[in-house]
Amino acid sequence: MPVGPLINALAVLLGGMLGALLGNRIPERLRVNLPLTFGAASMGMGVVMIAKVHALPPVVLALLLGSVVGELIRLEKGIEWLAGKVRGPVDRLFSVKSAGPDSDVFMQQFVGIVVLFCASGTGVFGALNEGMTGDYTVLLSKSFLDFCTALIFATSLGFIVPTVALPQAVILLGLFFTAGLILPLTTPEMIADFSAAGGIIMLVTGLRICGIKAFPVANMLPALIFVMPLSQLWTALLG
Template sequence: MLGTIVNALAIVIGGVLGVLLKKSIGEGYKDTIMKAIGLGVLIIGFKEALATGNVLLLMIAVIIGSLVGEALELEKRLQGLGDFIQRRMGSSESTFTKGFVTASVVYCVGALAIIGSLQSGLMGDHTTLFTKSILDGISSIIFASTLGIGVAFSAVPVFLYQGAITLLAGVVEPLMTDAVVQEISAIGGLLIIGIGFNILEIKKFPVANMLPAIIVPVIAGVLGFL
């Protein structure tokens, strides 16, 4: 669990530093930074999504995942969690929940989260998660400088998600073939593209409702389709 703990702490520290930095940034600069973040997130998303080896599976996974997520109201529940934390913190930031949801999805859906957690649980090798910690820590400074302290609280779902994979590594490792991880990463990239559009306010995508899509490649792998 060491890698996951370090990763969560990096997000918290980066988020706090970003909030401190936020106070010294003018509104005009914040708007420019947000647009730059949105464009950067889009690039990351497209890079990951285009790595798919099965476009049809990608489409089917997102459709099925969206239907399941819509039925479970995941977007509403995740936003509700963000609102709950905000109330408990007594924060009045208008971007608190947006920062929490955005950062939670971005930090959880990448391949590094899965691969690093498996390595940590199976071999005690935390190198990948330490690397992810550096990346997440730096990006959380940037996110929090415009979206606020909600970004720091994304450390909670990151800790729970990666921690669960680490603890269950022996069970899930046989299911995580290279092909499965590749498609999960591609689906994650597609969700990150949705986050990019949300940040740029081009089109609102209920990205959290699409999260169950990342389970579809695992099922496809078990059934022999991957």
């Protein structure tokens, strides 16, 4: 049973709904300062994952190739377009007015949490790891962070935040059920480099959430597809 993916998606759903309902009743100092903690936590988790790297060159190459592909297919713009389409109907469904951050700030924050919830290295690795070993502790730890993140961001972004639980559940469940096909083809070195690439994406996601630098994190996601084959090729050629 996919315990981790279900708990993680439920955490985002409940946290997002609670935050959207509470809104301004949560003190301003918490709404302003806690995202900095979430960003720092994302960066810290990223650093821990980067430290697992086996070979840095294939990770860097995967990030470069992934970013090129992401930019060419305009992946982040696609997420922003979808968010814009979803935001209006969601607000009307819950009879609320689109308020809070302006469009640019909204998109910057929303894309950041979409990546953090749906496509972080921790989430992808956690789902694959549970599918193969039954260990759901990685996703359980991520769920605590995601619940609080969804709650705080939903106070300003509104009811669109809990809707992220649906694509998150689809992605994590898909990874869980395909783990049996993917992980037998991997090696410890490939997993280590995959974790490192995911860690770098989590690191820059944290920088984005903190408002330090608006990295195009969504456009970096194709790197997670390239990193394992490149890691295997690097190990085969150079050890």
